[in-house]
Amino acid sequence: MGMQSFLKFTLFLLVACEVKTPLRTPIFDNKSGKQELTVPFDGSVVISRYEIMEGELDANENSLSPIEISNNIRTKNSILYIDISGIPKTNKKQYSIKATTSIGTFYSEPFVYDEDMKKFVLRRAYKPRQFHERYLIHILIGGGILIAIGVVVYAINRRSTKKAIDEESL
Structure with a gap:
């Protein structure tokens, strides 16, 4: 049994x-x-x-x-x-x-x-989107703004440096 x-x-x-x-x-x-x-x-x-x-x-x-x-x-x-x-x-x-x-x-x-x-x-x-995929447009806009600010600051510094050199040579 x-x-x-x-x-x-x-x-x-x-x-x-x-x-x-x-x-x-x-x-x-x-x-x-x-x-x-x-x-x-x-x-x-x-x-x-x-x-x-x-x-x-x-x-x-x-x-x-x-x-x-x-x-x-x-x-x-x-x-x-x-x-x-x-x-x-x-x-x-x-x-x-x-x-x-x-x-x-x-x-x-x-x-x-x-x-x-x-x-x-x-x-x-x-598949959840990664941080950089989700906020890509924000990252691009922020990066573009930072580049634009950098170009403006560079142009202002260059102009003031050139003006200072011109004044010294006089």
Whole structure:
């Protein structure tokens, strides 16, 4: 009896390790100002609840906190529809959908809000702009002003130096 239990447990572990997430890559849609996330999923599972999870950038699933929980599930043709208009529009956080299904709890691929593009994007596709990229126009204008001031100061000094040399030679 002990060996049979061990074999059942081993089989269970093998099956459990093979279970992959039934959630597919999320798709972002902006219909008439309403931002919606569509999450395709394996049609063999039933989603009973979802949570919109929030965390710091590059956070793992264990450090995410729920910001919205819903048992009101809108699905059609194995696609979960979620209104994400209420999610804060900041690029300082990352978000994920935690779906409770008939076979377990799964997380979607994380996504963030890109402030430059003014839309949500997958975390793997997000590259925040560097300081010099974000403020390039300001840097160029400031550099141009400094060069102009330098030219004016040089011209004034040169003129006063030339005037002093001319006065000495007289």
